[in-house]
Amino acid sequence: MAVPQIKLNNGIEIPAIGLGTWQSKPEEVTNAVSYALKEAGYRHIDCAWAYGNEKDVGAGIRDSGVPRSEIFITSKVWGTWHSRVEEGLDQTLANLGTDYLDLYLIHWPVPLNPNGNHPVFPTLPDGVRDVDHAWKLSDTWKQLEAVLKKGKVKAIGVSNFSVAKLEEILPTAEIVPAVNQLELHVYNPQHDLIAYLKSKGIVPQAYSPLGSTNSPILTDEKVVEIAKKHSLNASDVLVGYLVAKGFVVLPKSVTPSRIASNITGPAVAAQKLTKEDIAELDGLAASGKQKRFASP
Template sequence: MATKTFKLNTGANIPALGLGTWQGESTQVKDAVVAALKSGYRLIDTAYCYGNEEHVGAGLKEAFDQGIVKREDVFVVTKLWATYTSRAEEGLEKSLRNLGLEYVDLFLVHWPLLMNPEGNDDRFPKLPNGERDILRDYSHVQIWKNMEKLVGSGRTKAIGVSNYSKRYLEELLPHAKIVPAVNQIENHPQLPQQEIVDFCKEKGIHIMAYSPFGSTGSPVTSAEPVIKIAEKHGVKPTTVLLSYHLYRGSTVLPKSTNPERIEANAKLIELDAEDQKLLNDYSEGLVKEGKVQRYVYPPFGVDFGFPDKS
């Protein structure tokens, strides 16, 4: 799994497995990056919003200096935060300085909105009443046009989106000169988002799955079919949930700062037809009952077009 790749619409290969760094404690992220690269990972995912790009960059530098990997062998992803979506070039340059890199392999729109770039905080500006300070008349289509200007600069090899619903993609694509290479979304058996996955496949947009265990506390690991499949194969539920994305053709981003867990997450299995049916039936049942579970949804107060949140 650690060495498997998928082909993007740019022609580049993207690894099937990557290290997620969201909520990673800054002091531990550097060592986690080094541990992941030693364990065979070749994709590292971060974002300006996470506040740890500098530590990710320090981990990358240590791995390069030790000869563990070369820069060209690592697929580095970061994201344009919402306070910078009207000034994409500035946002990218800021991330590159933090990371200590000349370029990233993929730069994503983190969320399709603009928060006040002149607000009272660089990352999370708020109004006096405590709500997020959002400029609601700024179009996410314009955000993508800002991203398209970065292509050809040599500072990012590809551009994509994150947290885009089918509805938002349908609004975007008629105006896009460049089709997003990737859509990074929360994805697991309790939130299959099949309408987005199928639409992206049709349009040649690769899915990257974050929070594959259901975010904090890994709640999806306790789902009955996940436990049943894990017992059948003699593996951990986390192994089943990561392997789920292998047959779906998606890149998956488990996050951990524990070296042993990082290494274990790279040792996945091939789910058989029976396993796949069990997980698919479980997901379809939740959809029909209106019981899908989304674990990551910041309080923006914006309808992004997801059926479970609209």
């Protein structure tokens, strides 16, 4: 079953299912990326400078033997690099061993002190994050637009942005973000934000589509019932539900069997799920199950 392609607002196509690499250990992620590309048919890898494993992701890409031109690679600029976007991007490109990215995102709408006491998570003396309140997100976005114009990236977007944060950049943006990468799953569907993104032509991307390790959504009664009805696994239903809604989905695994099943099963599920199934899944959070799993 071929993975659907989604057209971004600049005309570029992105594979609807990609391999997430957050929390993948460096020694495991090289093999995971290589297997995903070489054996499982993935053509989309989602990375970030802050994950601390981009060099190992790059090694996996090279080991796969798949030409760079066939792979869609995303990375993200971290909070301590908001005032130095191109410098941060250059580090990522060097880490990955490529001269361009297909998509570059603002990782969080939270500029952090670039001269603080830690390169990733600077803190104040009382232990609170050292946020650079003077820096404007609109200025970060201008720098993303600049690296796009230079050809170092093919598309730009955001991650973890609310409507309020998007409205800090959109009034002065020359280029509308192509995507907003969010924690999206049946327990955190963010319906109002999704409607807003669609009104602006911004594609939603889902991270943590299965929740977290030992997540309750994999054993949710309604999810299991729908999976049984269509002879699918619960994970197929959870990822397929998001694909059917037109989202890009980023399931993460370092286990070969799961990496393979996370791309084949959901592509089938997206075709099998009915409008009624999707409506039932859409309603789970509102029935009292609303929950986030990623709260850094």
